[in-house]
Amino acid sequence: GENVEQHPSTLSVQEGDSAVIKCTYSDSASNYFPWYKQELGKRPQLIIDIRSNVGEKKDQRIAVTLNKTAKHFSLHITETQPEDSAVYFCAAGSQGNLIFGKGTKLSVKP
């Protein structure tokens, strides 16, 4: 089955800096790679996703890149703001079955 590794587990950046979170997956059949943001005590919210036929996708300050050959994908947040502080989860899968990484706690210091 699919296995997803996510790094780092914690990340602290200064406001305005960029943040990068990386994930690797094991199952070459996975074709869908979403990213979720979870604030304390709340539900995970989908922030961006990418499919295997696309190498990069951008939405304002966030972007995701996918390297199918190496089986890794990354989340990039530019010009970080304190409200970006949260736990971020990557996931990989296909046909609606997603396996999640263990999460990255991002802290943005004002």
Added chain:
Amino acid sequence: SQTIHQWPATLVQPVGSPLSLECTVEGTSNPNLYWYRQAAGRGLQLLFYSVGIGQISSEVPQNLSASRPQDRQFILSSKKLLLSDSGFYLCAWTPGSGNEKLFFGSGTQLSVL
């Protein structure tokens, strides 16, 4: 628009007591439905998923069970709770038919004492 409702928001139960968590989705038909568990400070573990009424797949052996009595209703149950069942339980859905975007309910914080 589609919405997902999950209740209760918090629950404190003694060890050995039964459990029933309910989730409903509105504004769509024949969704794929999921139950995830999140232990404190941990990732999201898929427990059950369903692609249709009465169709349940289990990802992790445990003392929990799931049922889908109606198209947009998904229930998580246990006959006897264990301490290790404590956690944040999240119901989720996807539209299915090739649309894999997964949307979560608001979650139930379960504490087994």
